[in-house]
Amino acid sequence: MSATAVASPASPLSGAWRRLASQEALLAVAIVGLAIVVGLINPRFLATRNLADILLGNAYIAVAAVGMSMVIISGNIDISVGALIGVLATVSGSLAVAGAPILVSWLVPLVLGVAVMAAQGAIVAYLRIPAIVVTLGMLSILKGGLISVTGGKWITDLPQNFHLADLSLFGVPMPVVIMVLATALAALWMRHSPRGRAIYATGGNPEAARLCGVNPQRTVLMVFALHGLFAGLASLVYATQLRVIQSTTPQGLELTIITAAVVGGVSILGGVGTVVGSTLAAVLIAEITSALVFINVSPYWTDAVRGALILATVIADILRRQRRAARGWKR
Amino acid sequence: MRASLLTSTAAAMFALSFAAGGASAASKWDGADDLPTSPLACDASAAAAPAAAKPYDGGQPTNPPDKAGKEITLVDVPKLIGIGYFNATSKGMQDAAKELGNVKVTTDGPTEAKIDEQIKFIDNYITRGVDGVLFAANDPVAIAPVLKKALSKGIHVVGYDANSTPDAREWFVNQAEFNGIGKGMMDSMAKEIGEDGSFAIVTSTFTTPNQARWIAEMQAYAEKCHPKMKWLETVEAQEDNNLSFNQATTLINKYGDKLKGLFGMTSVATPASAEAVTKAGQCGKIAVVGLATPNAMKPYLKTDCVKSVVLWNPIDLGYAATYVMRAVVDGKLKPGATSVEAGKLGKLNVVNGSEILLGPPFIYTKANIDKFDF
């Protein structure tokens, strides 16, 4: 294997793992590095409590980003997820308040999420309408629909046992459990199951996928359905965290989620990326937001700084990919 | 190489932001406009301070149809629809409309607090033809042209909650003067955390006029009357529940025991801050004072995590606005008047020229909170 000897200095890992590892290494380094830098400036940042809160408060973004990554890897995009999460949270909360069994109020959003996303997936896959158009439309449908139905009345007096996010498993708070499990399962599935690989194939080269016996349309439909499931999970964490549900669609949440996915190294051109990356990215972004407060960045400048850091991460990732490709050429 | 790129950029950013941070720490809150602040006297006799009788400075519609006593249709365009606060004001309007019998009000507006969206809504209703426009401005200046257009079309214009430039509307129903809020908030915070306590603020955005003004007034009043209280930091959290919660949590973690109190400047930020304090197990150690609607605050008042919530009753606000509009149409409220009858609220006073004061802000406590449902 003279070629690989050059391409991968005696790496025991398979190519896919090599890429994945280095991709996440970038984010891991960033996460740890940032923590250290900020920790030096303000040690309180490193308090377990704070680090835990960063995870807790943003787990729902990471969970949603898992589904979003799948969608993007399959060569599509979804703008409606933020609105959907708002809708699902409201549905879940209203059910609970209306006295439905807690399990029902937890399950319905999952089912509904799958249903809505599957519907969009079907339009994208079988009617061949670009995902950005479908989901853009769905965004305003959900947004407008939710307000016309609820009038934006806040949902309060939620039953105590509704608050899934307050539970914890072996001392680990539920949001984190859900985030880790969702990411791990999705990652393993996408890595090791033929259907999971089919997502990469579809995103990478749909025509070729078809000729390899992969059905791109079914794959896209499946991906959207799964995305809906993760959106449902996210909405649960989102809804059960606080005592109040706003019953409006969280502004700009979809962009935050997409950002997490792409910063995680998911190529918008489809075919590349890992959900572990997107979860790390979600954590990194949350960490940045919190860090900026800790190091006394002027609140006026926080958004600018966050934007710049995100841009830096993205560019770094792209450069890394390009060097890899270049390395491949010099065989 | 990539790591270095990343870290170097990061470093650069931090450097930049420190610079900026230093700059802004020094800068004084001036309410995002450059209007002066007017802190009230420290003692309780705030109301006693009489507003210098200012001449009427509102605008007037050009030959409006005389609908005195006749059925009128009004449109209410709040900053945004779908939040508890404006649901409450519009409820008040419906109540008033029911009492009066000869008023029809519809509430319609943008789903996000965007100035140009709000302008489009008002413009549409001008075209559609209504007798009067009730508004809560997302921006006092930006909304002026379209309101003037309404006046020019003989449509009556009355503002509530968030004012526009005076000449763009006839009257503005002022729930509580900015300096009144500033005093109320600072005093109750001082009462809870003492004269030397330090506090932080969670607000929506620095551009939201009301919040910006309130913060400015709070600062001015604090400098005057609570000079030893320490102002730690102010953070933005949009009108977003989870974001507000995260920001409040971050503040708690950042300052630890230093932090004695949290201000919530919006009906979203306050319950979220209370939740953050609860989750952090700091109830009683960190006081939460803020503007909020009762329902969202009930749990926290019940658990004594929050002692008191400052807020006028938004239902009354909407109610008053409707009565004022009716009075204007009926010619009962003319420029120069000093008071107006507002149904169950009785006589409301006209202050600084063309504003009608709803009264001192209302304080909800464990005791009375259950009397309200909005």
Place this chain on the structure above:
Amino acid sequence: MSAAIAAEAWRAPRWLKRHETLLAIILVIALIALGAFNDRFLTVENLLDQGRFITETGLIALPMTFIIITGGIDLSVGAIVGLCAVMLGYSWKTFGFPLPLAIVFALFVGALAGFVNGFIITRVRVPPLIMTIATLALYRGLAEGVSQAHSVRGYPDWFYFLGQGSVFGVPAQLLLLVVLIVVAGVALDRTTFGRALYAIGANETAARFSALPVDRVKLIVYTLSGLASGLAAWVLVSRVTTTRMDMGTGYELDVIAAVVLGGTSIFGGSGTIWGTVIGLVMIQLLKNGLALTGVKGDATIVVIGVALILSVLIASSLQRRRD
């Protein structure tokens, strides 16, 4: 003239024509229907009035059409509007520039912001969507940082002409928009530049191998997009008489909706200015007409969403029947 564009457009002219015609027909039907419900809708005054409201998004939609034809996208336009508005106000109020210079400066900043997008997209080869998502956050942040969240007010009266004045009863900004629509339409349809856009969108490699200045063209369209956003900021500030850092929030989605509704393929390679204009008018008049007919804002949004999906669905199914 715009009809000519559709007719002459290079790709399967038959269906393209039908596609725009179809949209136009849907539009007309919708207008008549809404007009029947409300006599205040189909009045010259109201329609011109609406012209004021589509100008900002319209200005941005023109270069956005170019960008999407090349297979790219620009999500940072709304943020650039905010940044330019702030720059305009601040260079005037705080840096003490004379207002005309401030305007020029704001336009320059807009162009610069767009140029930065284009530069990194072409040089570092960052996918446009990723790049502009990042700068969306960055530019909005800069707007807030520079303005320290303050708004700037009290511009001299002459400044308000563009946003509130009229020429022969026609809103000033609408005239500006119409002129630029014509320019953009001609540029896309008749010039080598326009041809290059289609070629890049349809097959970038082949375009490069055909000695087309691919990167330069891309750089230009993103710069134009920034410039147009600056122009929109100017019009907007002049219309609403104030400057705030949160101006233009969410414009990106409105603009993209109009463009794709107008039949420009999000995958690049096809689309017309004429279609985009129909898309713009359709969305705005639908909103307006529904509002006048007594439909509330929230319900209107729903209708818009459905309309977007349906019309693209119909159009594309027609297209498939043609090919």
Place this chain on the structure above:
Amino acid sequence: MSAAWGTDAAAAPAAPPLEVRDIEKTFPGVRALSGVSFDVRAGEVHALLGENGAGKSTLIKIISGVYEPDGGSILVDGRSVRFSSPDDARRAGVATIYQELLLFPELTVAENIFLGHAPLAGAGRIDWRAMRAEAERLLAALEIDDLSPDQIVSALTVGNRQRVEILRALSHDARILIMDEPTAALTESDVTRLFDVVRRLKRRGVGVVYISHRLDEIFAIADRVTVLRDGAFVGAREVAATNAAELVQMMVGRRIDNLFPKTKAPIGAPVLEARDLVRRPLTKGVSLVVRAGEIVGLAGLVGSGRSELAQTLFGITPSESGDVRLNGESVRIDSPETARAKGVAYVPEDRGVQGLVRPMSVLHNFSLAALGGLSRAGFIDRASERRMAEQGVARFSVKTSSVDEIAGRLSGGNQQKIVLGKWLANNPKLLILDEPTRGIDVGAKAEIHRLMSELAAEGVAILMISSELPEVLGMSDRVLVMREGRLVAEFDRAQATSEAVGAAMMGGTSSPGKAA
């Protein structure tokens, strides 16, 4: 896998493993196939011959389950079957190597080979270890030592990607293997290797459907040959009992006496003089001269840096050092624009990706490289644009309904003519042709060769890259041989023999993979 094949061969039934009868297929407007019958016996190589648009691709797409026939029947081992998807076909033991590279750029070689039928380790999870091992075995079977299962396909050269394609098809333990232009991107040496494999497959009782335009290949590997023309069956021959002339006539319905009509042209002053051109990784100090009226053939293995050199000369990948003179004037070619301005034209290797904007009309493809000349102040003069395109269509006898036809709908040969015509519209002084006749039918091929001679006669300097040695030898006044990024040999027309050139290309032991 060998075991599986062994048994197959043993139990080889009397009926041919694959047979199609009276296949009909019509696309909107086009009668693609009418009454075509065709069969493959176990252990034979059956060549399918025909011009582009003759229906070969349609036929194999039907056999491999991509299309369903409108009429006729498909029989596997004598039993009539219906393929409604490529999967059905594969389960019936039919595997296909398509002409277009259908790979997943971001996945590894191993995964590309086994996508859709990865070995599973239970619990539905992929057994990566087994997959790697299998891939290694296949690589060994093809004697490919410069590819690793772990390489990312996006980092492979065209030649190696093609190999992955072949490996994938082999991985299906196919009983019928369809190869559509498998050698199009392969070098002579790769072709020989491929043929070895094909023979090995034959011995194991696999039937191979082999599609190629290269008659020499057909005579080298095929047992039978079936010729299609205009979607109809023309005839079948035992390869042993036919000859090139007959086949060509069957294909084109006319006799083509000289495939390589390079006519003597007066050779003038140097047009291109390049010295020590360097552009890593694959152009390492190249110096060459091409004169007016001269056709210089550039031979070399895939990966030897021929196309890379061409693209450096054309400014796609500007040189890092070294200098270039055009007509004596020293120039720095930093972009295709400058190249074009200086009278350089480049007809690229990959027609579909680099040459043609498929969804655009013939008209707009023709004018694409000449827009500058066709426009005033940036405005395109549509009249003269149309005139130019129509003249082009006439001059290169492009078969199209009108210049407004979508270029992508034309046959490969016609597409190539458009790409060529597009560049000739600029009256280039230096014309670089990269695989000018790859994958196009004999008729078009002859026309393009004739055209090259004409151009040379008009004084154009031509640099021709080709993997087809006969073409190189037939067309070139001089032959340059490239290996590992350097020019290693030069022959004039007289000395250039396939042996000599071939030897220079191989350069003894080294293979392209070891370059750099």
